[in-house]
Amino acid sequence: MFPVEYYIGVGFLLFFIGVIGVIARRNIFTIFMSIELMLNAVNLMFVAFAHAHANMDGHAIAMIVMAIAAAEAAFGLAIVIIMFKSRESLDIDLFKSIRG
Amino acid sequence: MLANLLFIGFTLFAVGGAIGLILFKHPLNGALSFIITLLSLAGFYAMLNAKTVMLMQIIVYAGAIMILMVFVIMYLNVTNKDLLTEKKTPAIIGTTALLSPLFYFSIKAISSSDIQNKALPENFGEIKEVGTQLFGSWMLPFELISILLLVAVVGVIVLAQMRRDNVSC
Numbered sequence: 393m394f395p396v397e398y399y400i401g402v403g404f405l406l407f408f409i410g411v412i413g414v415i416a417r418r419n420i421f422t423i424f425m426s427i428e429l430m431l432n433a434v435n436l437m438f439v440a441f442a443h444a445h446a447n448m449d450g451h452a453i454a455m456i457v458m459a460i461a462a463a464e465a466a467f468g469l470a471i472v473i474i475m476f477k478s479r480e481s482l483d484i485d486l487f488k489s490i491r492g
Numbered sequence: 493m494l495a496n497l498l499f500i501g502f503t504l505f506a507v508g509g510a511i512g513l514i515l516f517k518h519p520l521n522g523a524l525s526f527i528i529t530l531l532s533l534a535g536f537y538a539m540l541n542a543k544t545v546m547l548m549q550i551i552v553y554a555g556a557i558m559i560l561m562v563f564v565i566m567y568l569n570v571t572n573k574d575l576l577t578e579k580k581t582p583a584i585i586g587t588t589a590l591l592s593p594l595f596y597f598s599i600k601a602i603s604s605s606d607i608q609n610k611a612l613p614e615n616f617g618e619i620k621e622v623g624t625q626l627f628g629s630w631m632l633p634f635e636l637i638s639i640l641l642l643v644a645v646v647g648v649i650v651l652a653q654m655r656r657d658n659v660s661c
Contacts, residue, residue, distance in 0.1 A: 409510040458549070
């Protein structure tokens with residue numbers, strides 16, 4: 393079994409891929425999912441540290457992060473639908489103001 | 493031995509799915525490859541004795557959240573003419589070059605630390621123990637989450653109403 397540092401390394405890799413997605417892409421959906429990818433990478437690190445320290449606080453934090461991600465997805469997708477209806481585009485550069 | 497093979501396989505699937513997410517042009521392809529990443533993360537949780545978190549990952553994340561995402565992409569009927577022509581390759585190469593020192597130092601920091609694995613207690617990560625934790629020392633955040641979800645539900649309904657009132661907005 394690999395030591396816990398390897399899991400943290402995978403978490404870092406996924407997190408930085410998420411940052412690259414947010415900075416480099418302009419499609420609103422891809423940016424949204426990259427943010428979710430970053431949340432997941434941090435979740436993986438929490439669970440890995442919980443395993444290493446034999447302490448279950450990390451599991452509770454991971455669950456709370458999942459609930460926050462669900463709320464964020466519901467809200468964000470509603471805003472994306474309204475923006476897409478008014479702008480007819482997925483380009484994040486056109487979404488400069490939040491008012492229609 | 494099997495655990496090592498599983499770790500390598502999950503790593504390959506997770507990183508491959510994440511790279512697919514940021515490289516695919518159509519968001520639907522990206523969403524499907526991101527689901528692969530989420531499922532391999534569930535595999536990681538299972539290897540780390542976090543059974544409850546694994547179940548929640550599959551049901552809530554790969555199930556509910558990503559299906560909502562895929563539904564919205566399909567509902568908006570994103571066709572090829574909606575997709576913007578973006579110069580992906582230079583942007584991705586530039587960002588990678590910008591972030592690689594940060595990644596290098598993170599890996600260096602984690603490899604130079606010595607984390608001693610403690611022996612796991614008997615029922616580590618079972619649903620009863622996580623529930624006790626969640627309703628014990630994490631009581632306040634747990635209750636705040638319910639308020640947050642309520643606010644999200646009300647907010648989404650208000651946003652949907654706004655769309656119906658002025659269609660031309």
